[in-house]
Each structure stands twice: as C-alpha cells, then as structure tokens.
Amino acid sequence: MATARFKTLLVALIVILAIVIAGVAYYTTTSQPSPTQTYPLPHWPKEIVVRAASVGTPSYIYMSMIAELIEENLGIKTTVQPGGAVANIAAVAEGEVDLAYINEFFIPLYMNPTLRERAGLEPVDLSKVALIAGGVERRYCAVAAADDDVPANTFAELAELVKQGYPLSIVMAGPPKTIEEYEYRALFAKYGVNFDELQIPMPGQAGGWSSFAEGKFNVVIDCQGVPTSAVKEAEARKTDIKPIMFSEEDLDYLIEYFSPDALHKDVIPKGTYDFLKEDYPTVCAFTAIVVRSDMPKDLVYEITKLIAEHKDEIAKAVSAFVYDPNDAWKYGGGLSLHPGAEQYYVEAGYKK
DSSP: HHHHHHHHHHHHHHHHHHHHHHHHHHHHHHHOOOOOSSSSSSSSEEEEEESSTTTTHHHHHHHHHHHHHHHHHHEEEEEEEEOOOOHHHHHHTTTTEEEEEETTTTHHHHHHHHHHHHHHHOOOOOOGGEEEEEEBBBOOOEEEEETSSSSSBHHHHHHHHHHHTTOOOOEEETTTSSHHHHHHHHHHTTTTTTHHHHHHOOOHHHHHHHHHHTTTEEEEEEESSOOOOHHHHHHHOOEEEEOEEEEEEEEHHHHHHOOOOOOEEEEOOOOTTOOOOOOEEEEEEEEEEEEEESSSSSHHHHHHHHHHHTHHHHHHHOOOOOOTTTTTGOSSOOOOOOOOHHHHHHTTOOOO
C-alpha cells in the first residue's frame, strides 16, 4: 500500500519537474520584450538651459523645437533663452548654458590669441565646449549692395570712393560685434580705410535693409543666411539696387585673415535676389549646435539622435534648418566632437 502511494507520488513529482523544465526551456528560448527605458536617467541633469539667437530668428525656433523634443522624449525640463553667436560660446564654456546655437566663424578667433585680441574677444576655455552638429543652418554669406547711381561696382572701388570723400552713407545690416562687423572691418582695413572713422550705423538685418530701401542710406553691407526675407522685402520697395562685387583677392584675404576654419568660399546663384543678374562670389560661415563637454555621454547621444531623427520635421517648420547627419560631424570650426555625438554618428552609419 505504502509502496503504491510512493510510486504515485514519484510519478507526480516527475511530471511536475518535466513541466517546470519545459516551461523554463520555452521561456529562455522565446524572445521576450525588453523593458522600456525610463527617462530621465538618474545621473542626467534635472534641467537643460538652451540658448539660441534673438527671439523670432530661425535658430530660436529650431532650438525651441529641439528643447521640446528633449522634454517630451527624455523627460528633462528645458529653458530656452535668447542669446548671440559670440555670447553663447562663452556661456557654454562657463557652464551657464548646456546646449547652444553658435556661429562657427568665432571658434578660430577664440583659438588664435592674435585674432582674439584683434577682435576684442575675452579668452574662453574651448575645451569645455563640444560639438553636436555643424552646418545646421543655411550658410551665412557676405553680401554688399548699393544704389544704382553709386559709381562703384566692386568693393575696391567702394573703398576708393570712401578715401576720395565721395558722399556715401553706409549701413550695416547686423548688430555690433557680429560676423558682419569683423568681416567688413578687415576688408576696409585691407584698402586702407579706418572702419571706426566711418561711424557706420548697425541697426540689425531687418533695420539695415529697411532703412536702405527707404533711401536713408545708399550702401548696405551684410552677412546673411541666403536667401533672407529682409532683402526680399527691400527689393519689393526699391528697384534701383546693384550688387557690390568682391574680388577673388578680397575673398582670399578674408579667409587667410580669419582662417579656413572660419570662412569658406561660396557662390550665391544669380536670381536668388532680383538685383543679382549673375552669380555672386562670396565667403560664408556655418552655424553649429554645441554642448558643455562634460555633459553625460549617453545624454548627448540621445540628444544627437533626436535631432537626426526629427530633422525633416524641424526643416518643415524652419526652412533655414539644413542639418545633414552625413556631414554635421565634419564641421565645427575646429571644436572637438562630443563623444556621445560621435558614438551616435558612428553607430548610425553617418561617420565611417
């Protein structure tokens, strides 16, 4: 009797054991869904401060969109602030800002003590600033124009008129201490003209082209994302406009003066503006998105991934946004690529 019960119990145990083994085998050989990552990660910052250019500019719009993506997908609170291409570099280096838009033009100036002093820039520790993406916005090109009756067609001829005392009224379509001032200050100096003595008003891009269209000035000098609405609006109000052409010597001089990392030769195609009846040789600078170099690698990886995966969405909202992950890691004016950004570009196949 006891033996029969023992045999029954033994059979039951064997059956149970077989079921358990089969279940374990099935579980371990069947693909199970990975647990969803919960953001933000514990070692990430609670908040990210984002800096763009002034409110309403393309960079302010696309940096705000990137900030929203970070909040929605990574769970980190963001604050977007207006800023400027020069001030943003220093703010990131000093830890005041985590993520920022900059103009790459200024990086070589900060790296070269002679250029930095010449430009009146305070020293900045660029080892604390790292690149996420370069070439994110339409290139910024030098453009100069004048009334048709101004007896000059080239910048050399314009400078000669200045030296002769011809009644020129020049406006710069950019605020002080921007790429416009540095480029034209250098170019006028090339022809022996003291930029400060010209006392050129600098009301910004919209103000500069608008006052030129109103006839308050007969020459406008600018560095702009091409095309820009300020020029289109000026053309709608004023038809007697002609380009002031830069010579190859002018362009080579600017590139050598500021470095090939700061400026590049470019051409604005004829017809971009009504007054451009032929291609317009010029120099351009690129814009970039940078971060603090000490930001966590995995966080910068995720931010870079968000920008890349949502680039088309951002470009639809901001036509100036031309970020291409195939090239974005190549630019930066000499800044080092953040390890997190580099990891993303390599893993995604953009950086070989």
